[in-house]
Amino acid sequence: MIVVVDYASGNLNSVSKALKRFADNVKISSCATDILQAEKLILPGVGAFGDAVNKLRKLGLIKPIKKFIQSGKPYLGICLGMQLLFEKSEESNSLKGLALLKGKVSRFKANKDLKVPHMGWNEIVLNKKNRNAAKLFSNVKNKSFVYFCHSYCVADVEKKYILSNTIYADNFVSAVCAGNIYGVQFHPEKSQKIGLRIIKNFIELC
Amino acid sequence: MLTKRIIPCLDVKNGRVVKGVNFINLKDAGDPVENAAFYDREGADELVFLDITASFEKRNIILEVVRRTASQIFMPLTVGGGVRNINDIRNLLNAGADKVSINTAAVKTPILIKQAAKRFGSQCIVVAIDAKRIANKDKWNVFINGGRINTFKDVIKWAKKVESLGAGEILLTSMDRDGTKDGFDIDLTKKVVNSVKIPVIASGGAGRTEDFYNVFKKSRVSAALAASLFHYRELKVGRIKNYLKRKKINVRV
Numbered sequence: 001m002i003v004v005v006d007y008a009s010g011n012l013n014s015v016s017k018a019l020k021r022f023a024d025n026v027k028i029s030s031c032a033t034d035i036l037q038a039e040k041l042i043l044p045g046v047g048a049f050g051d052a053v054n055k056l057r058k059l060g061l062i063k064p065i066k067k068f069i070q071s072g073k074p075y076l077g078i079c080l081g082m083q084l085l086f087e088k089s090e091e092s093n094s095l096k097g098l099a100l101l102k103g104k105v106s107r108f109k110a111n112k113d114l115k116v117p118h119m120g121w122n123e124i125v126l127n128k129k130n131r132n133a134a135k136l137f138s139n140v141k142n143k144s145f146v147y148f149c150h151s152y153c154v155a156d157v158e159k160k161y162i163l164s165n166t167i168y169a170d171n172f173v174s175a176v177c178a179g180n181i182y183g184v185q186f187h188p189e190k191s192q193k194i195g196l197r198i199i200k201n202f203i204e205l206c
Numbered sequence: 207m208l209t210k211r212i213i214p215c216l217d218v219k220n221g222r223v224v225k226g227v228n229f230i231n232l233k234d235a236g237d238p239v240e241n242a243a244f245y246d247r248e249g250a251d252e253l254v255f256l257d258i259t260a261s262f263e264k265r266n267i268i269l270e271v272v273r274r275t276a277s278q279i280f281m282p283l284t285v286g287g288g289v290r291n292i293n294d295i296r297n298l299l300n301a302g303a304d305k306v307s308i309n310t311a312a313v314k315t316p317i318l319i320k321q322a323a324k325r326f327g328s329q330c331i332v333v334a335i336d337a338k339r340i341a342n343k344d345k346w347n348v349f350i351n352g353g354r355i356n357t358f359k360d361v362i363k364w365a366k367k368v369e370s371l372g373a374g375e376i377l378l379t380s381m382d383r384d385g386t387k388d389g390f391d392i393d394l395t396k397k398v399v400n401s402v403k404i405p406v407i408a409s410g411g412a413g414r415t416e417d418f419y420n421v422f423k424k425s426r427v428s429a430a431l432a433a434s435l436f437h438y439r440e441l442k443v444g445r446i447k448n449y450l451k452r453k454k455i456n457v458r459v
Contacts, residue, residue, distance in 0.1 A: 013302050017277045047327035110403040115428055117329045117374050119405050121251055121458040122208045145209065145458045147282055149304070149329045151374075168208055190282050190304060192246065 002203065003038035005065070006030040007045075007055040015044045015078065018189040022200045032064040040203070041068050044189075045080030049105065049152070050092025052080055062098065069100060074205045075181050079150055082176065082183030091152055101178055103157040114169050118153070121145040124164040124174050124186070132177035133163040136184075138201050144194045146186040148174075153185060209458045210422050210450070211251035211429035212443050213407060214436040216241055218287075219258045221267040223437075238271045242279045245436070248443040250281070251458060254307070254377075254431060257287035269301045276302025286334055286377075295322050299330060307332040307377055310350040313357055313364075316371055323372025328404075331375075333368040337361045337394055338381040346394055353381050361394070362401050369402045376402065377431070380410035387413025390421040390430065399426050407431050415441065415449040422455045 004016050006028045019026045019042070027034060035041060043065070045052055056062050069075050077085050084097045089105035097105075110116035123143040127133050153172040163175035166185070176183045182202065188195035217224050222236040242253055255275075257268040265288060272285055285298050286307030295306045312319050312333050322331045336353050337346040346361040365376055378398050380391035388411050395408045405428035408421050412432035421430055435441050447457045 011276075011299060011302060011304060013273075013300070014276050014280070014304070017302075018280055046329060048324075112400050112403060113426060114403075115405040115426075116403060117405065118208065119329065119375060120208050120211050120428065148208075149282070151328065187282075189280060192281050195280060 001025045001027055001034070001038050002040045002042065003034050004028045004042045004044060005035065005061065007052065007059055007061060011046065012044055014189045015042060018196060018199050019203065021196060022203050030059050030061065032060060035061065035064040035068055038068065038073070040074045040076070040205075041065070043075070043077045043081035043084065045078065045084065046149070047080060048091055049080065049083060049089040049097070050095045052084060053092070053095045053097060056084075066098065066100070069181060072180050074202065076202050077181075077183040078189070079185060079187060082185050083152060083154065085176070085181060085183050086154060089152055100181055101157060101161065101176065101183075103154055103173075105152050106155050107152050108168065117149055117151045118168045119149050120147070122148050122166050122168065122186075124166055126164050127162045130160070130163055130177065132182070133175070135205060136163060136175065136177065136182060136198060136201050140194060140197055140201075146174075146188065146191040146194055146198075148186045149190075150185060207456050209251070209456050210427075211407075212418070212446055212457070213252045213254055213429055213431040214245045214250050214443065215254040215256055215409070215431050215433040216437075217258050217433065218255050218268060218271060219260075220264050221259075221271050224258070239274045239278055242275045242283075245443065246279050246281055249447060249459065250443045251429070252282040252284065253279075254284045254286065256433075257285065259288070269297055272298060272301040272303050284332055284377075286332070291318065292321055292325065295326065295331075299326060303330075305330045305332050305375070307334045309334040309336065312368065312373075313348065313350050313359070316367065319368055319371040319373055323374070328372045328374035331373050332377050332407075333373040333375075334377040334379065335361060335364060335368075335398075336379050336381055337391075337398075339391075339394070344393065344397075349381060362397055365398045365402050369404050373404060375405045375407065375428075377407045377409060380408075383411025384409075385434070386411055387435070389413065389417040392421060392424045395421060395427050396425040405429065415446050418446050419450060419453050419455060422450065423453075
């Protein structure tokens with residue numbers, strides 16, 4: 001069973017619809033038991049970092065999510081779901097994220113040339129040295145276009161965790177992986193063929 | 207590099223696409239999902255559904271259309287038209303819209319922008335601004351109710367206001383150019399783009415491939431939208447993008 005974590009954040013349906021293209025057993029759930037029993041877990045998310053942390057806490061999902069991750073089964077965080085993997089965000093300094101990866105989430109410095117949110121199609125520059133990049137981005141060409149929609153980004157992470165970078169004024173980290181934990185800043189569920197390919201690749205991870 | 211977006215807009219009435227009458231290779235010319243699939247294949251970067259259903263009782267039909275579209279088409283979808291309150295926004299997002307566009311309600315109750323941005327995130331709140339030039343002046347007024355009512359608000363001031371309230375994007379339509387095919391209103395677009403730090407979509411006036419080139423070359427607009435031009439297959443999205451690429455405008459081809 002693939003579980004999409006429901007914490008009343010954003011558009012869960014498009015993520016689950018995309019998954020259902022390749023897998024039969026997909027469940028949207030906010031139940032700790034489902035999370036612990038899942039074979040794969042997806043944390044989608046749009047909206048604000050602090051709100052998301054609060055909702056996950058209220059629903060009592062922080063522990064089950066961490067426990068799932070410790071089990072070594074594949075986990076994918078999408079957009080805010082990737083940012084939540086880190087310790088903290090400029091968006092809400094007082095609230096801690098899942099703190100599974102070291103790094104900080106910061107806001108793009110907007111000006112009239114650099115519009116924020118970073119919204120639209122941009123390229124992912126793959127870190128080919130990373131063996132996990134080869135898995136998640138199997139049959140995805142370097143510099144493929146994917147759809148982004150976010151105001152905050154992960155500016156630096158230990159290099160060995162980086163699966164891809166993207167340029168928006170500066171380089172930011174558009175995909176990460178640490179063991180069984182995957183995170184993508186873009187929306188694979190909105191990235192047409194390329195996005196569906198990435199979702200299929202994630203489903204096929206074991 | 208972030209690419210410039212080309213966005214087809216579909217007018218949807220009572221769950222059917224209107225205007226699109228002479229499609230080829232479509233089983234049902236008026237089906238929004240089939241139209242969306244067509245634009246998906248064409249390489250459109252996003253889609254906009256503008257719900258122009260007049261009757262209040264039939265307004266829920268759009269939710270079913272959004273649901274069906276989102277289950278088959280994996281590209282960003284914005285839905286606008288008749289969005290009045292937080293509930294309308296939540297229902298559209300839950301049905302599968304990625305962004306919701308607010309026009310009249312934003313003017314009538316600006317706090318709605320703030321509440322919606324806080325609740326759902328700025329990235330999914332688009333404010334649509336219908337702008338009409340004041341005769342012989344370099345100034346534009348904001349119109350609402352489908353362009354029928356002049357609010358006498360200054361477009362630039364309103365654009366800054368919606369940004370400060372938390373809008374994530376502005377869909378800017380030139381009423382003077384809409385339907386004329388004389389090209390986008392570059393003056394208006396430039397002024398708005400240069401006064402805000404959020405992305406702006408230019409709309410109204412597209413008639414030729416050159417119009418798309420001009421608006422991207424002469425302003426820092428993020429995206430360009432057209433409706434009937436694409437409906438009647440006068441221009442194809444793919445052709446515009448290839449042309450732009452040749453002219454060194456950064457697009458996704």
